[in-house]
Amino acid sequence: MVTITLRGSSGTYYFKYYVGREDLIGDFLTIYMVSLAIGAASTPLLTKFLDKKKLLMILMGAVAVLSICFYFVPTDQIWLIFTIHAAIGLCLGPKSPLVFSMYADTADYSEYKTGRRATAMIFSAAAFSQKLGGAVAGAMIGWTLGALGYVANQAQISGSEQGILLLMTLFQQFLLP
Numbered sequence: 001m002v003t004i005t006l007r008g009s010s011g012t013y014y015f016k017y018y019v020g021r022e023d024l025i026g027d028f029l030t031i032y033m034v035s036l037a038i039g040a041a042s043t044p045l046l047t048k049f050l051d052k053k054k055l056l057m058i059l060m061g062a063v064a065v066l067s068i069c070f071y072f073v074p075t076d077q078i079w080l081i082f083t084i085h086a087a088i089g090l091c092l093g094p095k096s097p098l099v100f101s102m103y104a105d106t107a108d109y110s111e112y113k114t115g116r117r118a119t120a121m122i123f124s125a126a127a128f129s130q131k132l133g134g135a136v137a138g139a140m141i142g143w144t145l146g147a148l149g150y151v152a153n154q155a156q157i158s159g160s161e162q163g164i165l166l167l168m169t170l171f172q173q174f175l176l177p
Helices: 002-019 022-041 052-071 078-092 095-114 119-147 158-168 170-174
Strands: none
Touching: 002 022, 002 078, 002 119, 002 158, 022 078, 052 078, 052 095, 052 158, 052 170, 095 119, 119 158, 158 170
């Protein structure tokens, strides 16, 4: 959840202040949302070839590799920025369907082991952690930008530009569990 929220929320800052093309924010976010939806819709097909755990690990590994590549893309390579971002969205799209089906598997296993159904407890813990992930991502954006000298609607210093780039790329992979 942290990764999905960071990418979606940082995209506006990335295009406005780092790339300098505020006119592309809508297209950038639309591509991301569409690629997330396509990725999510492809989950049943993907799980025909790989079990859920392996698939999730492969997809999150691909997100890490693509995010590292994204860090090195020059700001004038708009087509490459969009392409990598869409690929990341395709890889992140199946995350939610996979983990929610894994929560159901956990509830089934819990019943098998204990004889009691704990579905409500498992899904409420999952919902809490999803909301916590979104909150942590939002706070992380504010903390990072504030610490690096971000000032809204002004030209950014190099530290805040670097922070925006890190929020879109490496922070998601290396600072979060």
